[in-house]
Every structure is written in C-alpha cells, then in structure tokens.
Amino acid sequence: MYQTDVDLAACNTLALPGRAAAYVRVTAADMLAEVEANPRWLGQRRFILGGGSNLVLCGDFAGLLLHMAIPGRRLVGEDDEAWYVEAGAGENWHAFVLWTLARGWPGLENLALIPGTVGAAPVQNIGAYGLEVGELVARVRAWDFRRNAYVDYSREACRFAYRHSVFKEEGRHLDGSLAIVALTLRLPKRWQANCRYADVAQELTARGITQPVASDVAAAVIAVRQRKLPDPAVLPNAGSFFHNPIVSAAQAAELQQRYPDVPIYPQPDGRVKLAAGWLIEAAGWKGKALGPVGMYQKQALVLVNHGGASGEDVRRSMAAVQAAVRTKFAVELTPEPVFL
Numbered sequence: 035m036y037q038t039d040v041d042l043a044a045c046n047t048l049a050l051p052g053r054a055a056a057y058v059r060v061t062a063a064d065m066l067a068e069v070e071a072n073p074r075w076l077g078q079r080r081f082i083l084g085g086g087s088n089l090v091l092c093g094d095f096a097g098l099l100l101h102m103a104i105p106g107r108r109l110v111g112e113d114d115e116a117w118y119v120e121a122g123a124g125e126n127w128h129a130f131v132l133w134t135l136a137r138g139w140p141g142l143e144n145l146a147l148i149p150g151t152v153g154a155a156p157v158q159n160i161g162a163y164g165l166e167v168g169e170l171v172a173r174v175r176a177w178d179f180r181r182n183a184y185v186d187y188s189r190e191a192c193r194f195a196y197r198h199s200v201f202k203e204e205g206r207h208l209d210g211s212l213a214i215v216a217l218t219l220r221l222p223k224r225w226q227a228n229c230r231y232a233d234v235a236q237e238l239t240a241r242g243i244t245q246p247v248a249s250d251v252a253a254a255v256i257a258v259r260q261r262k263l264p265d266p267a268v269l270p271n272a273g274s275f276f277h278n279p280i281v282s283a284a285q286a287a288e289l290q291q292r293y294p295d296v297p298i299y300p301q302p303d304g305r306v307k308l309a310a311g312w313l314i315e316a317a318g319w320k321g322k323a324l325g326p327v328g329m330y331q332k333q334a335l336v337l338v339n340h341g342g343a344s345g346e347d348v349r350r351s352m353a354a355v356q357a358a359v360r361t362k363f364a365v366e367l368t369p370e371p372v373f374l
C-alpha cells in the first residue's frame with residue numbers, strides 16, 4: 035500500500051517539482067483507518083491530496099501523502115423536491131457534473147469543467163458563474179484521524195462562505211487530520227437556469243438559445259472556460275490564483291473615483307467584491323512573467339508555469355503581483371491555492 039520517495043510533478047497541475055517521502059493511493063475509505071493503525075506513520079506529518087489543481091508544491095514533502103482516489107457515484111435518495119446524489123472523494127469533478135446532467139438531474143451545470151476532485155470541492159466551496167457548491171451540499175463525510183472515526187457534516191456544519199468552509203477554518207484540511215471521503219448533494223427538482231454572469235448569457239445568445247436547459251448552460255460554461263482558461267496539460271496552472279478581494283464600501287467608492295472602470299460587486303453584507311483579474315491587468319501583469327512564472331495572457335487571474343518553474347519561482351512572481359496591486363490600488367491579494 036505504501037510507496038516511498040514518490041515524484042509529485044504529475045500530481046499537481048502547476049507541474050512543480052517535488053517528492054513525497056511516503057505516498058498512499060487511497061482507493062477505499064477504510065484504508066484511512068489502516069494508515070492510522072500503522073505505527074510507522076504515527077506522528078508523521080500528513081497531507082491530503084485530491085487532483086492537485088489548487089496546490090503550490092514548494093519542494094519535497096517529508097511526511098506521508100494521502101492521494102484520495104476513492105471512486106463511486108450513485109443516487110442515494112429522491113423525494114418530491116430533490117434528488118440526492120453521492121460521490122466518492124476521488125471522482126473527477128467535471129466527469130461527475132456531466133454524469134448528473136446525463137441522468138437528468140440539473141443543478142451543477144455552472145460548475146462544469148472546474149478541475150479537481152469531488153472531495154476537494156467542499157473544502158474551498160468551489161464556485162463559478164454565480165453558483166457555489168455549498169448551496170447544494172447535503173452532507174460531507176470525512177475520516178477524522180484524531181477521533182479514529184467517520185464524521186458527517188451537514189451543510190450548516192460546513193459553514194460555507196466565499197471560497198471558504200469549516201475545513202479551511204479549523205486548519206484540519208491543511209494539517210491532514212481530516213480526510214473527506216464522500217460528498218452528498220441535494221439537487222432540487224424545481225430548476226431555473228442561472229445565467230446572470232455576462233459571459234454565459236452572451237454565449238447562449240450567440241448560440242441562439244433563449245430558453246436554456248441545463249445541458250445548454252453546461253455547454254456554454256465549457257465553451258467560455260475553454261476560451262479563457264489554459265488547459266493545465268498544455269500550460270500548467272492552478273486556475274484562479276488569487277481570491278477576489280472584498281473591501282469596504284468606502285474603499286470601493288474611492289477606487290471608483292480614481293478608476294471609473296473598476297468593476298465592483300456589492301455583497302449582501304454591505305461590503306464590495308472587486309475582480310482580482312481586473313486589478314492585476316490594470317497593474318500591468320496580464321501576460322507578464324518573472325522568470326518562468328507569469329500571469330496568463332488571456333486571463334490575468336491565472337498564474338502559469340511556462341516551463342521548469344519551482345515553488346520558489348511561484349512565490350517570487352506571486353509577491354511581485356501582490357506588490358504591484360498593493361502599490362497601485364492599496365488592495366491586498368491573497369492566494370487561493372494551498373502551499374505545501
């Protein structure tokens with residue numbers, strides 16, 4: 035079950051170099067109890083890896099890396115209001131989305147083509163085009179290494195927020211003490227297309243679709259993403275590299291005075307969301323690189339590895355982008371990926 039000195043370059047979509055001292059490909063939830071029972075790994079640092087699409091590998095990892103590959107997806111319930119669908123943590127997210135749509139269960143179409151695994155989706159509450167996965171989560175099942183038991187989290191217990199959840203809050207995803215093994219979603223039968231993001235609406239209009247069904251929305255999302263985002267197999271990247279900053283209404287108003295074009299999105303709590311990609315582009319970083327790492331020429335929010343980069347190269351470019359945005363706008367950008 036254990037492998038030692040494993041090359042991780044193919045396990046992270048930024049293609050950064052690094053090796054794991056020990057590695058287990060976890061294909062069944064019960065394997066996690068066995069890991070804990072092995073005295074050799076007692077007290078060792080652990081890291082839970084999904085698709086590696088939200089990871090900056092900063093060299094070798096001296097501990098035990100658990101690569102979550104638990105398969106399976108099934109309908110676990112249905113009532114008048116919704117379908118309940120469960121998937122193993124290791125399932126590919128996009129394949130899972132397509133599978134639900136093919137079965138006639140709409141709801142996940144706006145989240146099509148997001149890289150990564152099902153198990154990673156609730157950790158950062160993945161979101162795109164006006165939908166966050168947390169809105170549809172019924173239950174998250176995790177193995178708790180501290181208690182040596184499975185724990186079920188209801189949607190409320192997950193404490194979902196913008197690209198955030200309890201799994202990040204308690205640091206337990208990062209310290210490897212909790213491994214998500216399965217996700218159950220509630221897909222309401224009463225469905226309405228969510229096309230409020232301009233890109234999706236424009237794509238549907240261009241296709242002559244006025245009454246879209248879920249598969250139309252998915253096709254539009256896929257087309258937009260393929261146009262704007264680099265394929266990690268061709269140009270290694272980790273998707274959006276920075277969170278969209280949320281600032282006070284006063285700061286947003288001041289920015290708008292200085293930069294009338296700045297896009298702003300008022301939030302329910304009175305604060306204002308800014309588009310990190312816009313700030314990066316306006317700070318001169320779209321298509322710019324420092325050594326082998328830069329910001330993508332078609333979408334300034336995506337940090338790309340042009341070849342041969344290390345985790346240190348990523349840190350250097352990240353710091354340069356943050357400094358440029360800080361200097362021009364007095365706004366702090368925080369990275370989305372996990373640093374290992």
Ligand code: NAP
Pocket residue numbers: 161162163164230231232233262263272273274275278297299308309310311333335370
């Ligand atoms: P975009 O459509 O060019 O818009 C730029 C930013 O403005 C987005 O980040 C989005 O915030 C915000 N925005 C746009 N229209 C909005 C609206 N109607 N209401 C509220 N906020 C709005 O963005 P993009 O970069 O091409 O990405 C499209 C979507 O895919 C976004 O939702 C983005 O978050 C998501 N995405 C996520 C990742 C990732 O790795 N996390 C990677 C690629 C794309 P939000 O980000 O809050 O939606």
